[in-house]
Amino acid sequence: MKTLKRITGILLLTSIFILSSCSKDEGPVGPSASDLNITIDENPTNGTVLGTIGTNLSGSLVFTITSQTPTGALAIDTDSGELTVADASRFDFESTTTVEANISVANASETATASVQIDLRNIDDIAFFLTASRASYVNATPGEWIAVTQEEYDALANSLNEVSKCATTDADYNSTTSSVRNTSLGYTWANDDGVNIPNASYVFAIKYRVNSTTDIDGTQIKQSSTDIADGYTDLGGSLPTHSGGINHFVLKGSDTPTTDTGYLAIYSAGGISWNTTGGPYRYANENANTLPLTVNATVLFLYQGLSTTQKQWD
Template identity: 45%
Template sequence: MKPQNNLIKVLLLGLLIIISSCSKDEVPTVISANDLNKTMDENPETGASIGTISTNISGTFSIISQNPNGAFAINPQTGEVTVADASLFDFEINTTLQAVVVASEAGAESIALVNVTLNNIDDIYFLLSDSKPAYETASNGDWIAITETEYNILADNLNEVHKVGTTDAEYNSSPGLFSGSSGWIRANTTQPSMPSNSLLFAFKFKPNSGTGTGAKVKVSTTSATKGYMDFGSNLPTNNQESGGSLHYLFKGNNTPTEAPGFICFYTAPGGINGANSVSSTSAVDKVTANIQGDHSDLSSAVFRDNWVFFYQGLSTTQKQWD
């Protein structure tokens, strides 16, 4: 009987294999991976979660293409999509971002799309720290006092920033012996200028003393010595920080220059004692103009060769605020 039992077992095993094989052929593995659509604010942190690819499997996940390249990362086990390069989630650069994800298990695959739409936010407000409340309450056209750290963060993190008035090297030169009185217009007539279609949004200078009360920023699109007009409100009171600089932010500039622009500044009587300058080899080929009173034309000013007044503005050709 034993040989007969063995034969039956062999036949039953063969039948199970056939049934199992037919069953797999009739009901193949089907993967369902759903698209991930997300609307979010620009400027997220690197590593921030965007969402998870929803599927009916516990397989693996990978990104096979993305636009822009390097924007997204994915957890290969869970399918969670995260921010890989936060700098690409910038509304002024990319209003939308996409990726193609493949979910796979046991040789079967399914494709899911990741679609991210960015909300435009005020990048200046986002980058501020100590001065957020003052910026919130200010009206368009107002200057507010900010810190040196905030000024530098704005210069380094906003797009298409240009420095006008002086270069960093000129501004950071050691001050000379100049000590002018208040109530004067001062301009570097050979200065880095704003390109056409620029928006001025920040300013700094080194006073000899005082808090800057009543000082004005003036802008010209005519030349470095003519056509100057007041730009916004007077500069507010601001306490000097280490290094002696005063830093300011302009709110709501919505009118770009139609031509290359130049800046100068006026120090009001009683609010400030002059403005630092340098007269040295670092100022070779530089020319300054200064004239008493609040003027738009500096062509009759006193001109000094190889001098630099310490002031600088920040402008951009790309509006990044409300």
């Protein structure tokens, strides 16, 4: 009999426990919305779908971004909760590694909130903004110059961060008052026009103009952090073989920043175009890293470099 009473007591306690547990599990659930945490490459395109905010609310819903960092990066469909890229320039790893937001979901009587965290994966920005020349750039070795199109050069100038143009301004480079200086022995030239490389900058692209009827080999870009006349070192290898006209090139893996105000020079055995609205220039009558000769004529050699203080490539 005692045994039966003991078993009955145990069963009663078990029933109470089960009922108590069920009561807790079946209690009312408050309004909620699902958080979104993803990782994507930097530089997405505008309109890219990032995900959809889920919720247990029913009825007619309104989805709203209540805050976001950086401002303007994200957009949300107010009816569906689909989250998209509003401003791709905000998804720049060098500026921010994470895009964050808070989302409100509301119906007629209740509101739920969700958080969004989008971690950015760093990529080579030069490769991203190249189109026709991307494969050549990706397959190149560090220190190798790659021929690119004018459109690609302009895209890099306009799309990368903290870009400066050195050696020649756009206005002077595009001047129609130009002629050709042909040098059979090869000269090294440096414009002394004050359009210099900022301190701590990486030169990553070059363009120059030359009128030539034959292929040109051995053109070398040089950089100095000492002064306009001395301290030059070769920047990467020689430019690839190219013909006359306007030529554009990108340097793979530029990793030598200037250590003070920098100066850009060019050696070319094939000649280089110039206009007659410039200032003084320095030169050597060979492939040299010291430019002992100065000319105070109104001559500007038509070459231009792109540099940035923010390394944005591998």
